[in-house]
Amino acid sequence: MEMPEFLSPLVDYFVGEIPLLRTAKTIQIVTIRQTHDFTVFRTEETRELNIVTLPKSASDPEPVLKVVMLASKQKAPENRNYTTLFRTFAEKEGVKLDDVVKECRLKDNLCRMCPRCVLFGAVSTEGGRGADRWNIKHRIEYSSAYSIEPYERISELITFNAVDPATQSTGQALGYTENVRPIANFPSVVTLNSVTWHELLWYLKTLLATKSYGAETRVKGDTVNYIVGVVAGFEEVITPLELNLELCDAEWQNDPITTVYKILKKYSKEASSVNVTRVLKPEEVKELIEGVKQFEVNKEFLEEFMRIAKDFNDKASEEAKKSK
Ligand SMILES: [Zn+2]
Structure with missing residues (x-):
């Protein structure tokens, strides 16, 4: 099928x-993840948000607290979706x-041959038998994202009541969870390495379709992803921290893509090989997003997408047998 x-x-x-081995070909997708509901971004059972002290912006070293959206919290719902x-x-x-x-x-029943397994990686869970125990290294990487707004402005304590399981009556306030308020912005960078055009297209569709990132299962944590930039090269060009500090210096709201x-x-311009680094122009970014939305997924595309993943599985398992 033609690209x-x-x-x-x-x-x-x-x-x-x-x-079988990664190339240097790297595509970075820049997204602003925006909360549209009260959202919990905590890791464990503590009911507090992950926060970190960072400079206010690229030009202002004053320390401020920002909320962290951990890489794992971004990856999990996109991987599933x-x-x-x-x-x-x-x-x-x-x-x-x-x-x-x-x-x-x-996490224990990965097939190692579907489009997800070959992009997000898969660890073999087969017991014992040598040649079957090979893993797939991921070609998609996430990093923690930091809020543009200071912690004090976007955090909110929400109390919850104890519910008696027998009577369903609510008792006294039991405690609180610390939530991120709606319209908090988390600039994020996802890095794809050595991907086919099918994989990039599918990842972008996934990014546009994924709208739930919260930690609590009953609290959905509506979060919308705005794709605002794409850079490609033979290396990673920007980190989410750099992006955060730069955006904190800019009037970005009116035209985030520009x-x-x-x-x-x-x-x-700081890349090790400037001549192979390409930043998509604002028009190209908009055309890309529109193209992804309009792209009609048909049988031919899906079969090719599946076939490429399967071919990789064949190659990798063959290689594992050889090295046994
Ligand atoms: Zn799979």
Whole structure:
């Protein structure tokens, strides 16, 4: 299947087949993750937010507290959704999937041959037998994202009541959880390495479709992703921390795509090989997002997407046998 036109600015950074060893080809997707509801971004059972002291902005070293959206909290729902979308479209288009692919799930039943496993990585859970015990290294990387707004402005304590399980009556206030308020902004960078155009397209669809990032299962934690920039090169060009500090210096709200374009331009000049680094222009970013939304997922696309993942599985298992 031919690559759609809206992906052509990135053509030099795609691979045709997933390689056994990573190449340097790197695509970074810049997103502003914005809370649209009270959201809990905590890690463990503590009911507090993860916070960190950082400089106020790139030009102002004054220390301020910012809220952290951990990498793992961004990855988990996207990882799940990447495969849910794939299976749902496969069913809709009548694409036959192997049982192992249909049953593939985190964390102990990964099939190592579906589009999700080959991109997000998979650790073998087979017991014992040498040649079967090979793993897939992920080609997608997440980093922690930090709030643009200071902690004091976006945190809110919400008390909850104890519910008597027998009577369902509520007793006295039991405690509180610390939530992030709606309209808090977390600039995030996700880095894709050695991906096919199918994988980038699917990841962007997943990013646009994923809207739930909270820690509590009953509190949804509505969060919307705005894709605001893309940079490609033979290395990572920007970190979320750099992006955060730069945005804290900018009037970004009116035109985040142009603001991020200028920031990415600045950082691309610091790349080790400037001539192979490419920042998508604001128009190209908008066309890319529109193209992803309009792209009609059909049987041909899904079968090719699945075939490429399976080919990688064949190559990797073959290699594992050789090295046994
Ligand atoms: Zn799988």
